[in-house]
Every structure is written in C-alpha cells, then in structure tokens.
Amino acid sequence: MNPPRVQGWLKICAVALVYAVLSRASLAYLSGNGAPSIFWPPAGFALTALLLGGRRYALSVLIGSALANGSDPHGSVWGALGLAGTNAMEAMVGFWLIQHRGTFSVRLERLSDYFRVMILGGFVAAAAGALAGAVALRLAGAISDANFAVSVLRWWMGDVLGIVLLTPVLLVGRTMIARPVFSARTLELALAFLLAFMVGQISHFNWFASTVGAVVGDYWMFLIVAWIAVRAGLTGVALVLLMAALQGVLGSHHGAGFYSSDSLQPQQLHFWFFLLLLSTVGVALAAHFAEHERTISDLLLARKRQDAMLVAIPDLLFEVDLDGRYHNIFTHHPQLLVAPEADLRGSLIKDRLPPDAAKEVLASLQQANEQGFSVGRQIELDLPQGRVWFELSVSPMATDLPSAGPHFIVMSRDITARKLAEQDLRIAAIAFENQEGMFVADAEHRILRVNKAFTEITGYAAEEIVGRHPMLFRSDQHGEAFYAEVFDTIRRTGQWQGEIWSRRKSGELISVLGTLTEVRDEQQRVTHYVRTLIDNTHRKLQEQQRLEREAQLRDTLVLEVHHRVKNSLQGVTGVLRQHVQRHPSSAGPITQAIAQVQSIAAIHGLQGRDVSGEVQLRELLCAVAHGVQSIWHIAVAVDVAPGLGNCCVVQPEAVPLALVLNELLSNAVKHGGPEPNVRIKLELIAELAAPDRGVRILIANARHDDAPVRDGATSSDVMKRRSAGLELVAALLPRRGALMRQHSQGPQFLSTLELTPPVLHWQLHD
Numbered sequence: 001m002n003p004p005r006v007q008g009w010l011k012i013c014a015v016a017l018v019y020a021v022l023s024r025a026s027l028a029y030l031s032g033n034g035a036p037s038i039f040w041p042p043a044g045f046a047l048t049a050l051l052l053g054g055r056r057y058a059l060s061v062l063i064g065s066a067l068a069n070g071s072d073p074h075g076s077v078w079g080a081l082g083l084a085g086t087n088a089m090e091a092m093v094g095f096w097l098i099q100h101r102g103t104f105s106v107r108l109e110r111l112s113d114y115f116r117v118m119i120l121g122g123f124v125a126a127a128a129g130a131l132a133g134a135v136a137l138r139l140a141g142a143i144s145d146a147n148f149a150v151s152v153l154r155w156w157m158g159d160v161l162g163i164v165l166l167t168p169v170l171l172v173g174r175t176m177i178a179r180p181v182f183s184a185r186t187l188e189l190a191l192a193f194l195l196a197f198m199v200g201q202i203s204h205f206n207w208f209a210s211t212v213g214a215v216v217g218d219y220w221m222f223l224i225v226a227w228i229a230v231r232a233g234l235t236g237v238a239l240v241l242l243m244a245a246l247q248g249v250l251g252s253h254h255g256a257g258f259y260s261s262d263s264l265q266p267q268q269l270h271f272w273f274f275l276l277l278l279s280t281v282g283v284a285l286a287a288h289f290a291e292h293e294r295t296i297s298d299l300l301l302a303r304k305r306q307d308a309m310l311v312a313i314p315d316l317l318f319e320v321d322l323d324g325r326y327h328n329i330f331t332h333h334p335q336l337l338v339a340p341e342a343d344l345r346g347s348l349i350k351d352r353l354p355p356d357a358a359k360e361v362l363a364s365l366q367q368a369n370e371q372g373f374s375v376g377r378q379i380e381l382d383l384p385q386g387r388v389w390f391e392l393s394v395s396p397m398a399t400d401l402p403s404a405g406p407h408f409i410v411m412s413r414d415i416t417a418r419k420l421a422e423q424d425l426r427i428a429a430i431a432f433e434n435q436e437g438m439f440v441a442d443a444e445h446r447i448l449r450v451n452k453a454f455t456e457i458t459g460y461a462a463e464e465i466v467g468r469h470p471m472l473f474r475s476d477q478h479g480e481a482f483y484a485e486v487f488d489t490i491r492r493t494g495q496w497q498g499e500i501w502s503r504r505k506s507g508e509l510i511s512v513l514g515t516l517t518e519v520r521d522e523q524q525r526v527t528h529y530v531r532t533l534i535d536n537t538h539r540k541l542q543e544q545q546r547l548e549r550e551a552q553l554r555d556t557l558v559l560e561v562h563h564r565v566k567n568s569l570q571g572v573t574g575v576l577r578q579h580v581q582r583h584p585s586s587a588g589p590i591t592q593a594i595a596q597v598q599s600i601a602a603i604h605g606l607q608g609r610d611v612s613g614e615v616q617l618r619e620l621l622c623a624v625a626h627g628v629q630s631i632w633h634i635a636v637a638v639d640v641a642p643g644l645g646n647c648c649v650v651q652p653e654a655v656p657l658a659l660v661l662n663e664l665l666s667n668a669v670k671h672g673g674p675e676p677n678v679r680i681k682l683e684l685i686a687e688l689a690a691p692d693r694g695v696r697i698l699i700a701n702a703r704h705d706d707a708p709v710r711d712g713a714t715s716s717d718v719m720k721r722r723s724a725g726l727e728l729v730a731a732l733l734p735r736r737g738a739l740m741r742q743h744s745q746g747p748q749f750l751s752t753l754e755l756t757p758p759v760l761h762w763q764l765h766d
Helices: 003-029 041-053 055-070 077-100 111-139 148-178 186-205 220-253 266-312 355-371 416-432 452-458 480-493 537-582 584-607 617-632 651-670 715-732
Strands: 316-321 326-330 374-383 386-397 407-414 437-442 447-450 495-503 509-520 526-535 636-640 647-649 678-684 695-702 738-745 748-755 760-762
Touching: 003 041, 003 055, 041 055, 041 077, 041 111, 041 148, 055 077, 077 111, 111 148, 111 266, 148 220, 148 266, 186 220, 220 266, 355 374, 355 386, 355 407, 386 416, 437 452, 452 526, 480 495, 480 509, 509 537, 537 584, 584 617, 584 651, 617 636, 617 647, 617 651, 617 678, 647 651, 651 678, 651 695, 651 715, 651 748
Parallel strands: 636 678
Antiparallel strands: 316 326, 316 407, 374 386, 386 407, 437 447, 437 526, 495 509, 509 526, 647 760, 678 695, 695 748, 738 748
C-alpha cells in the first residue's frame, strides 16, 4: 500500500481513539445520573478535527463515537450506531456551515471567525445534532416521549458549550504549543490564571466558604477574563473559559457549588448562560485588543515601509503650501538643496529660488490645486557642483487642520544626466543624417534604421531595408573567407575598417569605404552594429584611370630612355672605332671596350622593346654573339634548346650578365687560334626542377695555346688581357644564382655558366 495512504489511515484511527476516550471520560466525569452534561467536550473536538484536517475526519468521529457508545453495557448496537452517525453528521454540518461562505481563518484572527464557530458551528450545527441524536435515542428506546424535549435541549446545550469553549482552545492553542513564548508577562499571567482558578474553586467547590465565600462569587470571573483578554489575548481567554466550565460541571457533578444540580434547574441554566456571556465578553475584548495591536503593528510596518521607500527614492521631496512655503523636506541628498534643511523650513520658494525657477514651481502648485496633479515642468538651478536640471511632480495632500489651507507634495527629480543624454541624442541625430551612409542593426544583424545618404548610395528606400540583413548588398567580388576575416577582426578589436564591393538595387557594383563597429552594453554583450560607408566608386575609377595614365607615361619614358641609351652607346662605339683607325697600336683594349659597350647597347635595345625591364636569355645570348661576330669577323654558332623562350634575366642582372657573356666569348675568340670555331649552347639543367630550375650556357672553342696575337698585340699582352678578363668575369658574376667553370676537354676549351633563380625568371607564357 502507498505509504502516504497508510499514514492517512493511521491519523484517522488516532483521532477516532482520542474521540472515544474523550467521550468515555465526559460520560464518566461530566454527566450525572446518566443524564447528558451541559458541557460536552467531544463535540468541540470533533469540529476542530474537521476544521484542521478536512471532512475525511468525519469518519474518525463516526468510529470513535461507535466505540464509545458501543462499550456501554446498557446500550444497544443500533443505538450506538445511531449516535455515532449523529455525532459525525453534526461535525460535518458545522464544518460545512463555517467553510461555506466567506473567509474563515482557523487561527481565529478576527472576531467574526469566533462568532462563525459559536453560531454556525455551535448553535446551528448542535441543534441539528441534538434533534437527530434525540430521535436516535427515542428509536432505540433509551428515552421516553416525555423526556424527548428535555433531552434535545440538554444535548444542544452540552454541544454548544463544548464547541464554544473547547474548539477555540484547540484552534489557537496549537500555535502556542508549536511556538511557546516566554516573556516578562509570564509571572503576571500565571497570577491571573491562579486567581481565576481560585475564584472557580470558591464558587463551584465551596473553598473557604466560611471566610471569603460571601464576597467572592463567579462574577469576579468577568474582571479576571477582561484582564487576561488584554494581556494574554484569545488563547488565554479560551483556556480560562475552559477551566471555568470544567470547574462548574465537575462541582455540579459532585453536588457542590451554586450550580449543583443534575436536572435543568434554574441554576444549570444560569451557569450555561453565564459561560456563554463570559465567553462572549472575553472573546470580544481579546479580539478588540488583538485587532488594536494588529492595527498598531500595521501602522508601524507601514511607517517602516514608508521610511524605506523614502530612503530608496533618489528624488527631493518637499511639503509646501499653495503660497510656496516650505513645511517639510525629505531627502537623503542634501547636496541637491539650494540651502540647508533648517533654513528652508518656513521660508518661501520665491525667496530661495531664482525668479524663473520659482515661477515654474508656483505654476505647478497652482496647476495641482486646480487639476489634482502637475507633472513635467522643469527648472534649472546653479548649485556648487554645477548646473543641475530638475523635473517637478506635484500632488495635493491631506492636512490635519483644514484651516491650514491646501498642502502639496513636490517631488523634484534630478534629470541632469537625462538632459545631457537628450542633448547627445540631438547631436547624434544631426550627425546621423550626414553625407556618409549609415545604418544601425541589432545583434542578429537585422537593420533597424538607415539615413538618407545610405538610401541614396544603395538605391533602396528605408522601408525596403529595415528588418532585412545586410547580405542584401553583397556582391560576388569577395569570398566567404573575406567576410569571415571581417567579423573576426570585429570580435577581436570591436571595429573593422576598409574597402568593400557592394551592389546597388539596380545591380550595379559600387566600391564603398567605411567602418563596421559593434556596440556593447554594461555586461559586454553585443547589442547593435553601426555601419558607415562612403561611395568610393567614382574616386576609385579616377584613381584607376590615373594609374593607367601614369603607367603609360612611365612605359613610354622607359622605352625612350632605353632607346636613347642604345643610340648614345652606339655613338660611343663609333667614336672608339675612329680612335682605333687613328691609333692602331691601341686596337686591342679599344676593341675589348667596343665589345663591352655593344653588349650594354644590346641590353638597352632589348629593354627598349619591353617595359617590364626583363630580357629573354635567348635574345640576350644571340645579341652578344652577334656583336662578337661583327667585331672579330668570325662565325659564332648559337644552339638554343627548345622551351627556353620564357627564360628571362631579371633587370638588375641584365647588364652584368651581358658583360660576362661578352668576356667569355671574346676570350674564346682570342684564344681559339686562327680558326676559333666558337660554339654556344643554351640548355636546361636536367637535375634541377621547378621552382629552382636553371639553365646552362656552354661556350666551346678549339684549344690553341700558340694562337697568333691579333691586332699587333704581343703574347704577353694577350696573357695579361686573358687574366684581366677572368677577373672582370668574377667581379661581374651575381653573388647568388650564377656559377662558372672552365676546363679543357680534348682539343676543346669549355667555359660553363650555370644560372638559377634569383638571376632567372620564368614567364608564364612565351
């Protein structure tokens, strides 16, 4: 079985057992000669069980009553069952009447809660139970027709007192038991309960009858109950009433006291009415003082809340009259006052504020007096910390003395920061509508606002853009990697600045310059993006045209310079040739110089056809060979391997390399004998692959150590020139990308020159 259900059944059985024991005890000690008692506690216990636990505890009352009445040897089974059903029905009726309408608190916080228990749960429900119970007893033969009315009345009176006296004790006493409170009143309350006990014993058990019995009566209980109602509240009153009822019933049961009678004699009726009246007076007093204490507590709490709110309000609060006289000042920011609080009280606004500010305040007071409120008026004051703006809110307030005239609460709020922010917003609004295009987007890049310049640049109207993503303007000029880099820069630095190609509404491509900036809040969360842009298309086209024009002029100038250098060098060559004709003895070195000048002229002739500055190695080799042929009047064979048409010499190395080739060919001619038979071969270096591939230049001539001396030079002069030529070659060779070797191979003398990057450059196309 479910543990909560088991626990519920155990509670029902426990309540039933308590009800049965309480019923048997009441029959044994509170009833006399078999007659029902005018105080029946089980009725109060049964109603309390249902009010605290719900209607399911009606089953506990049914079981407990059946057990209590079934154990009576003089009763019948049917009578016991009838009485059990009657007691359960009475508790259910009382529970339903109390809970049916209105709000009811089981803590009996209001006097109305107590009267609901007394009238609905006591008088009404007990009447139904008494009538039904008497009928059950009559049917069981326990009472006669003659005693029927008396049984109904006595049953009703007992249940009423049981409910009126015991139910409040159980309802409010559980709080005291759960949270016992010991205070300085403990001794005082103990004395009051002791006096109540002694008055009850004297009145109902004839204690000290010979001494104080004549002057101490049960009417003293009114004074004691009033005392306890003021000092102990409803809980103390309920306990005293219960004690008084038990004393009276027990005294009557033992034949002592003024109310000693088992029949419905006037003494019993007096006692019953005495208890009802005493309980009504005591509970009414306790409820009154409890409500008074709650009212005071609520007022204190309201005062504390008001003080807390005043502390929390950052505004200045003033109580002023219609004439503008300060009566009270409430503020925790005295630095915002135009004068100390003590000086302001009793003074007039017009004497404390500047004329314009005082005029606005008095106008707001008049408006509040006529319309019931005034809000929105603003004043500006010069305070020690600077100029401060305030916004006024005025409302009327009630005064203790109507003759004092209307008073008002004036709330003055410092809005300086707001005014500055409004000023910044106005400036920002003007700046927003500038010549630069601009839009503001949210954190998801949805466009929120655009300016006029942006619509003119893009061609889109504002209503066509707002709410859409800036991808609307993307062109196909940039890949995803570009945009990824843009947003990565924004994440790292907060801003991206640069040029980007966009697309107008018409589809036209435009170049725009600008920035994309992220806006963050106090928690460093991105809230907005701001994009600015300038149409750069016209300037970019102008820049492109300017660069193209400059390139054309530069190319023309370069070609012209190379052409003029070539012509000048050819003029130098002619001058040198004339010198040789006039001075044949200098033919050797002059001829060598002419060869070198012609090599340089060949370079400029080749560069004069290409503005790039690069010279094809094949053309350079052929040009140098042609110059050597024309000077020495011999044939030079040039063999160029296929696929070398795109091999170029970089511009800085072109002239040195031409001089190197000229020296190697000249040496081959001069030292090759009468028939030099000079051959040149240009080929790829097979063992080198891209990007380090290179070329090999082989210069071969017949080895002839006894070659005749040309142009009248001596053998010694030739050896000196050969050595000087090799030194010149070594000096002109590039430091990187060039390697020269010379060696004999049979009847031939070979000069090998290997060239690799960075001396060489391979064009993509021939």
